Amino acid sequence: MLLRTAAATLAGVKRSNLVRDGDGWETVSSDRHFANTHVEVVTDQVRTPARSRPRAWTVVHRKAAVIIAPITPDGKIVLIRQERVPIRAAIWEMPSGQIDNLLEPDQKEIEAVAVRELREEAGYELAKGGELTALGHYFSSPGFSDEHGYFFLARPVKRCREASACDEGEAILDCREFGIEELRRMIAENEIRDANTLSMCARLAVRGFLSLDRH
Amino acid sequence: MLLRTAAATLAGVKRSNLVRDGDGWETVSSDRHFANTHVEVVTDQVRTPARSRPRAWTVVHRKAAVIIAPITPDGKIVLIRQERVPIRAAIWEMPSGQIDNLLEPDQKEIEAVAVRELREEAGYELAKGGELTALGHYFSSPGFSDEHGYFFLARPVKRCREASACDEGEAILDCREFGIEELRRMIAENEIRDANTLSMCARLAVRGFLSLDRH
Numbered sequence: 001m002l003l004r005t006a007a008a009t010l011a012g013v014k015r016s017n018l019v020r021d022g023d024g025w026e027t028v029s030s031d032r033h034f035a036n037t038h039v040e041v042v043t044d045q046v047r048t049p050a051r052s053r054p055r056a057w058t059v060v061h062r063k064a065a066v067i068i069a070p071i072t073p074d075g076k077i078v079l080i081r082q083e084r085v086p087i088r089a090a091i092w093e094m095p096s097g098q099i100d101n102l103l104e105p106d107q108k109e110i111e112a113v114a115v116r117e118l119r120e121e122a123g124y125e126l127a128k129g130g131e132l133t134a135l136g137h138y139f140s141s142p143g144f145s146d147e148h149g150y151f152f153l154a155r156p157v158k159r160c161r162e163a164s165a166c167d168e169g170e171a172i173l174d175c176r177e178f179g180i181e182e183l184r185r186m187i188a189e190n191e192i193r194d195a196n197t198l199s200m201c202a203r204l205a206v207r208g209f210l211s212l213d214r215h
Numbered sequence: 216m217l218l219r220t221a222a223a224t225l226a227g228v229k230r231s232n233l234v235r236d237g238d239g240w241e242t243v244s245s246d247r248h249f250a251n252t253h254v255e256v257v258t259d260q261v262r263t264p265a266r267s268r269p270r271a272w273t274v275v276h277r278k279a280a281v282i283i284a285p286i287t288p289d290g291k292i293v294l295i296r297q298e299r300v301p302i303r304a305a306i307w308e309m310p311s312g313q314i315d316n317l318l319e320p321d322q323k324e325i326e327a328v329a330v331r332e333l334r335e336e337a338g339y340e341l342a343k344g345g346e347l348t349a350l351g352h353y354f355s356s357p358g359f360s361d362e363h364g365y366f367f368l369a370r371p372v373k374r375c376r377e378a379s380a381c382d383e384g385e386a387i388l389d390c391r392e393f394g395i396e397e398l399r400r401m402i403a404e405n406e407i408r409d410a411n412t413l414s415m416c417a418r419l420a421v422r423g424f425l426s427l428d429r430h
Contacts, residue, residue, distance in 0.1 A: 019303050033249045034248045039256065039359060044300070046303075049298070050298055051386075055386075058253045059301040060301075085274070086274040086361045088234050088235060088236060088261075089234075090264070091357065136404075136408065139408060140355045140356040141355040141410060142304075143299065144253060144254060144301055145356070147356060147359075148302075171265065184421045188418070193353045194357050195353060195354065195355045198413065198414035199414050202420070205428050205429070206400075206403040206428075208428070214420070
């Protein structure tokens with residue numbers, strides 16, 4: 001049931017700013033198994049810098065995402081509570097969203113998505129004098145997917161006057177501000193358990209924006 | 216191109232210790248689009264606690280994994296450098312591996328996988344008096360996948376006499392011990408950029424096993 005679509009999928013790989021051939025990586029062929037608007041599953045034959053012969057690998061392509069750490073003037077972190085169908089649970093996490101309809105978004109376009117998701121998911125916006133700080137990116141599961149997320153600190157933030165949070169279509173149930181001690185407890189007790197939020201916290205800590213260490 | 220395999224996939228969902236129906240979650244139907252030994256792609260119709268009508272969601276099933284933070288007697292962290300085909304890059308990360316052939320593994324079986332991966336991927340083992348400490352679990356991308364990883368601290372560790380690391384089949388290029396300041400720098404500068412390692416670091420920090428804060 002393989003659909004031979006090498007050219008299309010090669011184009012797909014190149015579509016990303018962060019994942020592309022070069023430096024000894026070469027996509028020899030690509031067979032698409034399945035695609036809808038959310039995921040594309042391919043098996044690629046790939047030459048790698050360390051191996052002479054191509055190796056076959058099944059890859060799930062996903063759109064890139066933004067993850068936002070919204071911090072209030074008094075140092076609280078804004079989290080949303082969201083129903084996540086794939087894990088059959090509602091969890092507290094940082095606002096995030098996918099980058100739609102942009103093939104190779106530049107930094108400005110990615111920041112615009114971050115501002116939009118902060119408003120749509122959490123109902124917050126940058127306060128006067130507030131700014132976004134880019135904190136790099138990460139890969140959610142590089143063993144099988146090219147999915148990656150761009151991290152942004154948004155500080156300080158305030159609630160929008162026309163709060164549009166808890167959007168039913170987005171399955172967002174709640175939105176709250178958490179003190180740093182509460183955040184640490186939630187991470188320690190496995191209540192916070194998604195890669196976006198945990199990975200963002202590690203980046204924030206080493207950059208001096210959040211204290212994770214137990215005192 | 217839908218294959219109607221509701222019963223099989225429902226069984227798949229139940230196969231996990233952590234992802235299952237109950238508490239208002241109900242899988243009404245499940246259509247499988249694709250499956251090989253690495254991924255299974257389905258579209259589920261799911262009733263959720265917050266919504267009266269079922270919603271359709273495309274889910275990529277993956278095996279659960281273990282992630283190990285190996286710490287030496289002098290407080291260094293052992294990382295491996297591995298070629299990751301889906302992102303066309305080799306990255307420094309903590310040893311990890313999938314839990315194969317176990318439908319509902321208990322804690323002992325999961326720990327055995329952690330010890331095995333520590334040896335196979337890094338070429339390390341627990342030193343005398345060393346022990347594994349379970350640090351909960353996390354979901355790598357709960358918006359589209361049920362993939363989850365169990366975190367273990369392994370401390371103290373030592374290099375195996377018959378070091379079998381840098382396994383070519385595993386695409387592991389290197390294995391090294393890093394001081395905590397070097398680790399912080401690598402996280403800050405986006406050199407460490409995978410969810411396993413970043414998320415583990417957040418858990419380690421709040422539990423008091425690692426200092427992430429910038430001093």
